[in-house]
Amino acid sequence: MVRSVEAFVFDVYGTLFDVYSVQKACEECFPGKGEELCKIWRQKQLEYSFLRQLMGRYRTFLEVTKDALRYTCKKLRVSLDNKKEEKLINAYLQLTPYKEVQQVLKELDNKTLAIFSNGSRDMLEPLVNHYEFGQWFHHVISVDDMKQFKPTPASYMLVLDRLKVNREDVLFISSNTWDIAGAKSFGFYTAWINRTGEIMDELGIWPDCIYSDLTEILEWK
Amino acid sequence: MVRSVEAFVFDVYGTLFDVYSVQKACEECFPGKGEELCKIWRQKQLEYSFLRQLMGRYRTFLEVTKDALRYTCKKLRVSLDNKKEEKLINAYLQLTPYKEVQQVLKELDNKTLAIFSNGSRDMLEPLVNHYEFGQWFHHVISVDDMKQFKPTPASYMLVLDRLKVNREDVLFISSNTWDIAGAKSFGFYTAWINRTGEIMDELGIWPDCIYSDLTEILEWK
Numbered sequence: 001m002v003r004s005v006e007a008f009v010f011d012v013y014g015t016l017f018d019v020y021s022v023q024k025a026c027e028e029c030f031p032g033k034g035e036e037l038c039k040i041w042r043q044k045q046l047e048y049s050f051l052r053q054l055m056g057r058y059r060t061f062l063e064v065t066k067d068a069l070r071y072t073c074k075k076l077r078v079s080l081d082n083k084k085e086e087k088l089i090n091a092y093l094q095l096t097p098y099k100e101v102q103q104v105l106k107e108l109d110n111k112t113l114a115i116f117s118n119g120s121r122d123m124l125e126p127l128v129n130h131y132e133f134g135q136w137f138h139h140v141i142s143v144d145d146m147k148q149f150k151p152t153p154a155s156y157m158l159v160l161d162r163l164k165v166n167r168e169d170v171l172f173i174s175s176n177t178w179d180i181a182g183a184k185s186f187g188f189y190t191a192w193i194n195r196t197g198e199i200m201d202e203l204g205i206w207p208d209c210i211y212s213d214l215t216e217i218l219e220w221k
Numbered sequence: 222m223v224r225s226v227e228a229f230v231f232d233v234y235g236t237l238f239d240v241y242s243v244q245k246a247c248e249e250c251f252p253g254k255g256e257e258l259c260k261i262w263r264q265k266q267l268e269y270s271f272l273r274q275l276m277g278r279y280r281t282f283l284e285v286t287k288d289a290l291r292y293t294c295k296k297l298r299v300s301l302d303n304k305k306e307e308k309l310i311n312a313y314l315q316l317t318p319y320k321e322v323q324q325v326l327k328e329l330d331n332k333t334l335a336i337f338s339n340g341s342r343d344m345l346e347p348l349v350n351h352y353e354f355g356q357w358f359h360h361v362i363s364v365d366d367m368k369q370f371k372p373t374p375a376s377y378m379l380v381l382d383r384l385k386v387n388r389e390d391v392l393f394i395s396s397n398t399w400d401i402a403g404a405k406s407f408g409f410y411t412a413w414i415n416r417t418g419e420i421m422d423e424l425g426i427w428p429d430c431i432y433s434d435l436t437e438i439l440e441w442k
Contacts, residue, residue: 044422050271051399051424054372055406059425067423074420151275178272185276199295201265202288203272204280 011174017095025091044068114139151182232395246312265289335360372403
């Protein structure tokens, strides 16, 4: 099943960067609530991107992320002032990359490497620049360029348009089960990075490979 | 804000019927896990309907409900044999209606009353027939007739096509925040039935009214 592909396309949130690395900032703002806040925040961020896509009411992922944070604070009955909001949103622009990322990218330096994210550029650029990841990625593709969130088929089409490759030339890598389902349904090869022993969603679509971290994708070189 | 409307259009799951009434059957099948199973099952059922709509991979809500049940049992590491699956799915076809439903419908008998649900007819008909609700509803509208799940704008359009009314003649009633957002975004008047003191989602869209049960919708008569 494993073969050599031309392009390695990476999801960002949860895949290259740990979204739960904002937990420290959450805990500093709201002692005792950091873990729960962080979890609901992520869940609502995803849900709002799906719902806005379904309703035809696109807003950028940064705005969606802020909306999700506001909901979460109301839900947990904690008061989010401007200063705390700024601190938490800034934490989202400086997420921690997973430890193996840099080495994996280095070993793929003869391949086409791209980021493909629901994140808008105002979220992706600080993140990529902060860790100097720009040197590895030839393309930073945001759905904001066409204003359709993953996992619509049209969103994945953007990758082909930008990279000028065919579907079967792409290995798409994500930790998110819904993203893997969308990408596989569209026709990419897919590697699901399952760091925490989750189970795959029952959507009738299965990844080509399941790995416990990114190093294993090197077998597609 | 409140006015008289011609048509009262009801969501089904969580609005007329208590989806958590399957908890008893869940607990009988999997002692000690009923509550958790029931909660994850509902959450995944909704998520899968959204994701299938986004990916363009529609299946009926009955199939989605079965998929969500299978996921949930895997997640909770319990074994779902055919007999248990049949028992639990049957429980979903005999949910308990909220106690005020019958009386409210009776008081609206000079209005156009409709059900509008993501449920397919193989789910809705057993439910409606079991409680003889057919006598109250002039229309049982399933998104399965057009194969698009709520909350897409096109799904709500089906209501207008069937009832031959204008948007502003409709009060749409739901307990589900995402359904209220979709219906309001489409242009219906909306009453959010908030039985458990939840907070509204931050989608930039707000219901016309928030009630703690269905009896209060009578002010739109």
